[in-house]
Amino acid sequence: MSQETTPPPRRPLTLRDVSEASGVSEMTVSRVLRNRGEVSEATRSRVLETAKDLGYVPNKIAGALASQRVNLVAVIIPSLSNMVFPEVMMGISDVLDDSPLQPVVGVTNYKPEREEKVLYEMLSWRPSGVIIAGLEHSDASKAMLRAAGIPVVEIMDTDGEAIDSVVGISHRRAGAEMARAIVSARYKRIGFLGTKMPLDHRARKRFEGFTQGLAKAGLEIADQEFYSGGSALAKGREMTEAMLKRTPDLDFLYYSNDMIGAGGLLYCLDNGIDVPGQIGLAGFNGVELLDGLPRQLATMDACRTEIGRAAADIIAKRVSEGAENAAGEKIVLTPQISFGDTLKRLKK
Known part of the structure; x- marks a missing residue:
């Protein structure tokens, strides 16, 4: 685990800031x-555009001073159906249970415009901190986060600013590490199955790391299949069947998450395919629900509970110490590969 510091956020914006920037009265x-x-409509448009550009969010706490905060931590995640995020929430709750702070959850469904709306509403209640998934946000969301004047912790991903x-x-x-493990086991004809990745930035980065890792060994992905929608066993079976019928000489399948990987494993077992001899398989996330397969x-553990705990700990400490505007931290956790029964480990 490595730890760095980043510059502190700015002070909270006020009505006066919007007034001065837009050239109208408070x-x-x-x-x-x-x-x-x-x-007038022209004035209204100018004020709203200025507020959006600045990242200003009005205070909905009736009669409160602009600096007043409530003991809430806004937790903004893309999904509750994805098994990854409930474990993150467990880690957050474990830490905040020992503090006056209470997490409140907003769900974005991986949509930037939805994230803007959720963030705007949550910040309007003046929470004590924000925990938000990912590093990729719209310009409006970034402006609101920078202008909030409270601790902000982006979670799950450290590949970015x-x-x-x-x-x-x-x-x-993580993607590169899995590629090295697959290459070390002497698999050569590798297929990739995963989500469509324009908005799933973490899956996209794993895919990039994976392909780069293969390239270092002189290999490239022999076939690939993408789908939209939630992680699902049925989808994993369908994709695996389609890929193996299309490219029957594949000897390894790498899935962007464990759920579709489990579907692929069940398909192989049902059809008498030798795993990992004839074909190897690997997923990502380390989902404990699949231990009964x-x-x-x-797979590779994504350190979900540890991420939740560390993020909540940063918020709780900065709030309790009155250090809301202290310099930020960068905590990089190191996931480990679990070889299971579907990835060969050759003796050296």
């Missing part, structure tokens, strides 16, 4: 943001 800004009173603090793993390194799928 009263007019207030009217526009509360949608009260008569304001953080707004404040960040806790996670390097997904590019007939064979243990090779």
